[in-house]
Amino acid sequence: MAINERVRKAFLAARACGISDQEVKPVLKHLLKVYDKNWDLIESEGYRALLDAYFELNENKGVGVNGNVFVEHGESSRLSKRLCMQELEDQASCTVGNSTPKLSSEENEKPMINLEQGVGTLNKNSSGCSNSGNKVQQQSVTWDKKRPIISDITKGTENVKISLVDETGNQDPPKFTYLRNNVIYQEAYVHISLARIADEHCCSSCSGDCLSFPIPCACAQETGGEFAYTPEGQLREEFLRSCQKHDMVYCQDCPLERCKNERKPGKCKGHSVRKFIKECWDKCGCDKQCGNRVVQRGIVCKLQVFFTGEGKGWGLKTLQDLPKGTFVCEYVGEIVTNTELHERNKKSSGRERHTYPVTLDADWGSESVLKDEEALCLDATSFGNVARFINHRCFDANLIDIPVEVETPDRHYYHVALFTSRDVRANEELTWDYGIDFDDHGHPIKAFRCTCGSSFCRDAKRKGKRLAVS
Numbered sequence: 001m002a003i004n005e006r007v008r009k010a011f012l013a014a015r016a017c018g019i020s021d022q023e024v025k026p027v028l029k030h031l032l033k034v035y036d037k038n039w040d041l042i043e044s045e046g047y048r049a050l051l052d053a054y055f056e057l058n059e060n061k062g063v064g065v066n067g068n069v070f071v072e073h074g075e076s077s078r079l080s081k082r083l084c085m086q087e088l089e090d091q092a093s094c095t096v097g098n099s100t101p102k103l104s105s106e107e108n109e110k111p112m113i114n115l116e117q118g119v120g121t122l123n124k125n126s127s128g129c130s131n132s133g134n135k136v137q138q139q140s141v142t143w144d145k146k147r148p149i150i151s152d153i154t155k156g157t158e159n160v161k162i163s164l165v166d167e168t169g170n171q172d173p174p175k176f177t178y179l180r181n182n183v184i185y186q187e188a189y190v191h192i193s194l195a196r197i198a199d200e201h202c203c204s205s206c207s208g209d210c211l212s213f214p215i216p217c218a219c220a221q222e223t224g225g226e227f228a229y230t231p232e233g234q235l236r237e238e239f240l241r242s243c244q245k246h247d248m249v250y251c252q253d254c255p256l257e258r259c260k261n262e263r264k265p266g267k268c269k270g271h272s273v274r275k276f277i278k279e280c281w282d283k284c285g286c287d288k289q290c291g292n293r294v295v296q297r298g299i300v301c302k303l304q305v306f307f308t309g310e311g312k313g314w315g316l317k318t319l320q321d322l323p324k325g326t327f328v329c330e331y332v333g334e335i336v337t338n339t340e341l342h343e344r345n346k347k348s349s350g351r352e353r354h355t356y357p358v359t360l361d362a363d364w365g366s367e368s369v370l371k372d373e374e375a376l377c378l379d380a381t382s383f384g385n386v387a388r389f390i391n392h393r394c395f396d397a398n399l400i401d402i403p404v405e406v407e408t409p410d411r412h413y414y415h416v417a418l419f420t421s422r423d424v425r426a427n428e429e430l431t432w433d434y435g436i437d438f439d440d441h442g443h444p445i446k447a448f449r450c451t452c453g454s455s456f457c458r459d460a461k462r463k464g465k466r467l468a469v470s
Helices: 003-015 021-034 039-058 075-096 218-223 237-243 255-260 338-347 460-469
Strands: 112-116 138-142 163-165 182-184 247-249 271-273 303-307 314-318 327-331 333-337 376-384 399-405 415-420 429-432
Touching: 003 021, 003 039, 021 039, 237 399, 255 338, 314 429, 327 376, 327 399, 333 338, 338 376, 399 429
Parallel strands: 163 303, 182 333
Antiparallel strands: 112 138, 247 271, 303 314, 327 415, 333 376, 399 415
C-alpha cells in the first residue's frame, strides 16, 4: 500500500471521530517517528493507537506532542473518547459480520504509571558520577493495556529518544529511575580531580581533533600508542579483536570471596584482564568533538526497549543497521561496594526482579589487596539506563563490554562501554555475554536459567541434568 494511501485512510478513520486532518496530522507524524515508520502498528485495531494518541494529547491541557508527558484527565473527557472508539469497533464488527460486546467502564479505564525523573547534578553533556542529587520529579506516562508504549524512557536526558513498546499488551511497565550517569550509592570511593591527571597523561597542547594529527597524542599510550577509534567513531578492527581475548588473574585476597565470609574467605575464582580505552579528558586541549571522545558523548544510536515474549522479559533492539565496532551505550547504575551489594541481596525477599550487577574488576590483578570501598560494582536494579534491558547471550552475543577511562586514571572506577562485536541489522535484539559462571551458587545474584538460545550456551550442562532428573 502506498504511503499516501495509508495517510488518506488514517485521516478517514480520524474523520469518523470528528477529528480534522489538520488536527490528526502532527499526531500521525509523531507516531510514525516513535514506531520507526511501522504502519502495521498504527493501522491495527482500526487505528486505535493513532486515535488513543490524539485523545491523550487533546486531554493533556495544552502539552504538545513533543512534550512526551501525558497527565491524568477527567471522566467527562474520557467519555467522548470511549463513545468514539466503541463506534469504530461497532463499524469494524459490522464489516466482518461479527458482533462486538460493549466494554464496561472498568475495562476501558487506563491505569497510570509514574516514571521518576533521573537523579544527578551533572548536566546532560557531562560524564562521570555524582553522589548527590536534585529533588526527584515525577512525570506521568499513559500506559494503555491494549497497546502500551512510552515514547521516551530517558525523559529527555539522552541525545536521542528511546521508546518502550509491548506488543503483547500483557506486561506492567518496568519500575526504575532512569539515570544518564553513574551515581554513588553510599560507601564507594571514587576520587575525581584534575590534580590526579598528570601532564604526561593528557594532551593539553592539542587542539581540534586528536585523530587528525599524524602522531597520536599522549592519551593513546593506553592503547599501545594507537587510538582505539577510527575517524568514523568505531573501534579499530585490531583493537576489537584484541579485546575478545581474555587472560585470567587471581586475587590473593578476593573482595568477592571476602564479602561472603570475612573470617575465612574462599579462593578467588579469577577475573578477566581487560584492555582499557583512555579517552581525552577535560584537562586535554582538544575540542569536545575530538575523535577520541566517543563514550563520553553518550548514546547516538536509535534504540527501542521491547518485550521479547521468549521467556527473557524485556529486551533492547536497534532500529538501525550498526557496523562492527559501533558504540551503543554505557552500562549505568548505582556505584556500590561489593559489601553493599551483598547486604542488599541478603535483605531482599528473593521475589524481586534483579538486573545482573557488573563488577568493576578489570584491573583487580594489579593490586594484592583492595579495600572494600575500592572494590566496586554497578547495580542497575532500581537506578540505571537503557543497558539494564540488554539480555544475556552465551559466547556469541553481538555486544562486547570494554572498560573506558573518562575522568579519572583510578581504575577502581571506570565506564563500562558496550560496542557491537559484529555488524548488527536493524530490528535485531542486542545481547551481551555477562560472563556468568552458572556453577557459582555463591554469587550474590543467583545464576538464572539461561534461555539465550545459543548453540554455545554454558548452561546446557545444567539443562541436561534437569532433563535427566525429570
